[in-house]
Amino acid sequence: MILKSISVDCVIFGFDNQSLKVLLSRQNPEVILNQINQQESWEEVKHLFENHPSFSNNPSWNVIGAHIPSTTDLDAFAREIVENATGMNDVYLQQFHCFGQVNRVPNHRVITIGYYALINPTHHLIRKSVAVKALEWFDPTALPPLAFDHAEIVQKALESLRQEVQYRPIGFHLLPEQFTLTEFQSLYEVILGKKMDTRNFRKKIANMNLLIDTGEKQKNVSHRAAKLYRFDMDVYEQLKREGLKFRIE
């Protein structure tokens, strides 16, 4: 059974070395429904999804989401939604807010639980499955018209990400496995919306011991090749346990 009053919306963020992007959809309800929830009675699900922002037939864009089946855990369902849209299932997912105004969706009382996801779009190509009518990256500060309260949802996701990124070293989830310090800094500049001093930034990062020099370098760049680093998961886990004295601002 699908729970009619509850949906999950996933604000999927990506970073392409220049800017932060958010993935929005215009979808084909019939196809994706078959796929997500084969055990459901078609009519019931169709009704629900047609009335849900993510599957509505109107021309506006939507945050990617769906109504949750009664047999799926909340976190697991968010993961399912992201995997369905992108083909990736090892993404960083964070529940950030539950939206519950009575009139956020016309004609239906739908409470939606918002998650944001961090993925690296350049290294994992988005799977444009048959289910997807349209799936595109947008600049979160210049969104197209969005369905219902989805602009608010993206806004709040962005705020939560900005908050979180300052105190937890989660930014690397938006980067490929190997990255340069400049990319790392640029990530923070883009998310926080301000320029930082290169030397000071590098000093701070170095003190945290979160990055490992891979010994490799960029190739085929028309300038001095930058060193490539990767994230040290052990230090990351340790920092998380110790209350993490990670701070970037």
Added chain:
Amino acid sequence: MILKSISVDCVIFGFDNQSLKVLLSRQNPEVILNQINQQESWEEVKHLFENHPSFSNNPSWNVIGAHIPSTTDLDAFAREIVENATGMNDVYLQQFHCFGQVNRVPNHRVITIGYYALINPTHHLIRKSVAVKALEWFDPTALPPLAFDHAEIVQKALESLRQEVQYRPIGFHLLPEQFTLTEFQSLYEVILGKKMDTRNFRKKIANMNLLIDTGEKQKNVSHRAAKLYRFDMDVYEQLKREGLKFRIE
């Protein structure tokens, strides 16, 4: 109509100058139901509430909560719940997490949205209405057996509070209108679970200009009477806007 799959649980925190407390309930479902939702069909509501942790007949304690009617905004309903339990409606309320494991409540799929509230229990007496079978303050680190996943809910509320209190000056919501610097410090010590240096703490607070000297002093204390301060709401609002460089750790 009551939404059967969605409840709101409010973890109500209080501070009595020595320790942080959390308000838990054992309630009389029949009476409170009449009160909360007179327009509902009795049988439907009774069924729901009897199966909801906050209104179950088992002897364990519950976080104070209820199922949300389809006609009430989420935030407003949380406020209603707190007002119903305490008689206070100007409390600080913060949504902190949505709990959605399939089996968190046996036999029913109930997703619950968790809020925490900060109140000052010494100055606003908890109204023990007819609806309340039992309502008591507990040490959040030494809870009685709690229904379902309510221990986890309290735990997560506490973690969220600890997080939030360090970066936003919300602590004063737990204090009476006028308070001493020692009380203010003690509040932080209790929430964060560690002793702080008095002189350094006072320096920090003084730099923020968040407190106003009322000119008054404690009375009838058997030691030097401390100055009484109150919160400066204007500075508070300003700090909130400016991204608040408030930090206590």
Added chain:
DNA sequence: TCAAAAGTGTTTTATCTACACCCATGG
């Protein structure tokens, strides 16, 4: 006059900020 908590400054140490030039690479 005693007990109990209030109140107050200075020195040391760590962290943050501002700032400018040389280096490596491909075209």
Added chain:
DNA sequence: CCATGGGTGTAGATAAAACACTTTTGA
């Protein structure tokens, strides 16, 4: 050899931490 971004250190300012004694009050 030029354009482009990569990479580095130091000095001054600011904030954090450590630390002990005097004051006020009621009993």
